[in-house]
Amino acid sequence: MSLVAMHLASEDFNPLIPKAPELIIGLICFFVVFGLLGKKLLPSIEKTLAERRDMIEGGIERADAAQAEAQALLEQYRADLAEARHEAARITEQAREQGAALIAEMREEGLRQREAIVAAGHAQIEADKKQATTALRQDVGSLATQLASRIVGESLEDHTRQSGVIDRFLDELEAKAAAEAAVAK
Numbered sequence: 001m002s003l004v005a006m007h008l009a010s011e012d013f014n015p016l017i018p019k020a021p022e023l024i025i026g027l028i029c030f031f032v033v034f035g036l037l038g039k040k041l042l043p044s045i046e047k048t049l050a051e052r053r054d055m056i057e058g059g060i061e062r063a064d065a066a067q068a069e070a071q072a073l074l075e076q077y078r079a080d081l082a083e084a085r086h087e088a089a090r091i092t093e094q095a096r097e098q099g100a101a102l103i104a105e106m107r108e109e110g111l112r113q114r115e116a117i118v119a120a121g122h123a124q125i126e127a128d129k130k131q132a133t134t135a136l137r138q139d140v141g142s143l144a145t146q147l148a149s150r151i152v153g154e155s156l157e158d159h160t161r162q163s164g165v166i167d168r169f170l171d172e173l174e175a176k177a178a179a180e181a182a183v184a185k
Contacts, residue, residue: 141166 018026144166 137166137170140170144169
């Protein structure tokens with residue numbers, strides 16, 4: 001048999017109930033270790049836990065503040081974007097109005113120029129008509145005088161008398177033409 005077995009057999013040994021000196025030494029060591037841990041280690045643990053708690057809570061607060069700031073920046077961006085769109089629409093409308101005004105002004109200027117050209121054309125036509133009428137009267141008068149001279153057999157060279165006869169004849173022709181035009185209407 002072994003020594004431990006002999007020792008156990010010789011004494012009345014109960015493993016659940018320690019011997020008194022061992023119990024006292026164990027309790028003293030326990031309280032010394034517990035006291036050292038309570039005095040030295042516990043404040044350090046509490047300090048570390050408090051720092052972690054502050055860091056976590058501060059991180060959450062900083063995250064909330066950053067999120068609020070980001071939201072404010074987003075709202076500012078949206079407001080600036082809306083304002084820029086409004087300004088762009090205003091500028092576009094203003095340019096459209098200016099374009100319409102410029103087109104109207106150019107159209108009016110074109111109409112004025114057209115009227116001026118038409119009026120100048122009518123004036124030129126009227127002047128050409130008068131000149132052609134005068135030239136035609138002289139040519140018709142000259143031809144009529146020559147024809148009359150040949151028919152009568154004598155010279156009708158008296159210019160004053162010739163002009164009066166020709167003018168009277170042409171006036172009669174114009175009056176007949178005007179009367180016929182009035183009847184036709």
